[in-house]
Amino acid sequence: MKTLLLNIEALIFASEQSLSLDDISQVLQSAGNVTVSNEEIQECLLAIREKYEGEDFAISLAELNGGYQFLTKKDYYQLVNQLQIQRSKKKLSQAALETLAIIAYRQPITKLDIEQIRGVNCDYSIQKLLEKELITISGKAETIGKPLLYVTSTLFMDYFGIKSSYELPQLKDLSTEANEIGEKQE
Helix, strand or coil: CHHHHHHHHHHHHHCCCCECHHHHHHHHHHHHCCCCCHHHHHHHHHHHHHHHHCCCCCEEEEEECCEEEEEECHHHHHHHHHHHHHHCCCCCCHHHHHHHHHHHHHCCEEHHHHHHHHCCCCHHHHHHHHHCCCEEEEEECCCCCCCEEEEECHHHHHHHCCCCHHHCCCHHHHCCHHHCCCCCCC
16 A cells, blocks of 8 residues: 555656546556556545645645646745746746637637637737647637637646636626726716
8 A cells, every 4th residue: 555655646746737546547557557446546645635734845735627736835835936937938928818818718719719809810829828738729610611629728727726617717706996997886
């Protein structure tokens, strides 16, 4: 059991993205030709989560987007944020952020629909988002020309720490008096 726990811990540590139970099971089976039940994996995940809950560790095991990943604890956010700022030579442009937001809230969506919302060509932004693996192509629309449909990726979900697009902030939650135009109706 201890070997299994350490193997699962090593897999999660080494993975850049969250790992599902199926991912863990497949890798364990491939590496050692041993079949491990989801219950055994979940027991190990619980033990790993408990291990990292203590104050002796700066990371914890989080469940994201149907998988598991090590994340830095909130107490260390500012420190890690400084590191990310220093490394962020490949920031997203304002156009790419706008495009990503449109895709996140309207997915699946075609490039034409994005361009109609933004009012400008989005070729470059979509290409950059695909390169950074924040969006993926989910198929083709059943309209004339069969345009590609874009959706957010699991990396997007991992990056923003959400399990599904339903956890995105709703526009009504973002509304503040500073964002309102005109006089209030009483």
